[in-house]
Structures are given as C-alpha cells and as structure tokens.
Amino acid sequence: AQKVTQAQTEISVVEKEDVTLDCVYETRDTTYYLFWYKQPPSGELVFLIRRNSFDEQNEISGRYSWNFQKSTSSFNFTITASQVVDSAVYFCALWLPNDYKLSFGAGTTVTVRA
C-alpha cells in the first residue's frame, strides 16, 4: 500500500521563486517519523530533516522550511528564493515503529532555471 504520496512529479521554476513540495502520508500509528531527502544530479541521498509525529512545530533552516500538519497528514517542504543548486529530486519518507525500513515517496524533480 502506498504510504507516502508526492503528487507533483516535476516542478520547474525560475531562480529566486519559491517552490513548495507536497507530501501526504498514510498511517494509523500515533508514533511515526517523517523525513525529507535530497538527491542532486550526482546521485547521493542527502538528509534534510526528520520530524516525529508529536512535534508539529514548523521548522525553518535557512531557505528551507517545513510545514507539518497532522490534521491533513501532510509534511510539505518549501524552498524560498530558489537557486540553481536546489535542482534535485526531493523525496519525502515515512518511518513507522514496527517497520525496519524507511518508505519513500516517488520523489519530486525540481528544476531551477537561471
């Protein structure tokens, strides 16, 4: 069963535009963890953020911000004032306590044009 849905396949923006990536997850567990990873063209997976289900505070890290809303089962990611170096595939992922694995969404490809 699909546990993480990233409905946007590709997003293309011009530099300095803001871009928001949607992530909707599905679980009946009350304890869970949500992640975002970045995969630049070089191919590695870079950890961006982890959020547990009990912490609904939004988080900002530089130009990155995350909006966690349990009511809508969403954990959206916004890049403010995008730069060409932000061009990558971004994956949302879910960790459930009874799973020994991280379940990834399909990813959203972000292209930032100069």
Add this chain to the structure above:
Amino acid sequence: EPEVTQTPSHQVTQMGQEVILRCVPISNHLYFYWYRQILGQKVEFLVSFYNNEISEKSEIFDDQFSVERPDGSNFTLKIRSTKLEDSAMYFCASSAGGPYGGEKLFFGSGTQLSVL
C-alpha cells in the same frame, strides 16, 4: 561528518553472473540497509539487518539476493544470478538506532549496477 562508503561506484556485469556490492557502514552504527533505485524511479527498500540477522526484507529481496556482514566493518549485498531488471543504483545505509527511534539513515553514494 562520518560517511557510509560503497564500492565499486559502478559495476557492469553479464546476465547470469554473480555480483557482490560492498559497503562500509559508519563504525558505531548497528542497523544496516540496502535500497535500490531503478533509473528515474523511487528509492525502494530491499532489506534491513541487525545483530547478524535480517530484520525485514521486501518482496524484491528474493532467493537471488543475500546479505552478509563478514567482519566488523563490511556489509555486502550479493546477487547470485543477475537479471537485466537488476540494473539499478544500489544504496547502502546505516543508522545508530533501530526502528522505534526513527533514526536518521545515512546513505552511501551508491553503486550503479548495469546488467548486460
């Protein structure tokens, strides 16, 4: 920051051949994982490993696949008889804690496997 190291970065093999993908997890980590990513697709879980045992495996991880921690530092994925559809990027990952802690997974840079 400590890193997960994977070798080789690229592996080309003939269909039916055995391949071994190698990983050196972060030294104090206890949980190890293999994921794969077929070109342009999502990152898929293969197997998790803890205390010298498989903790969980996906339906992809059939009898052709095996994992081993042959010594205190390496973690390997073996594909016994490769198929064309095994062509993918294979990522090794490790974490300090287990499933109940939602620990951050550290990923290696991947091994691109091409089966001809």
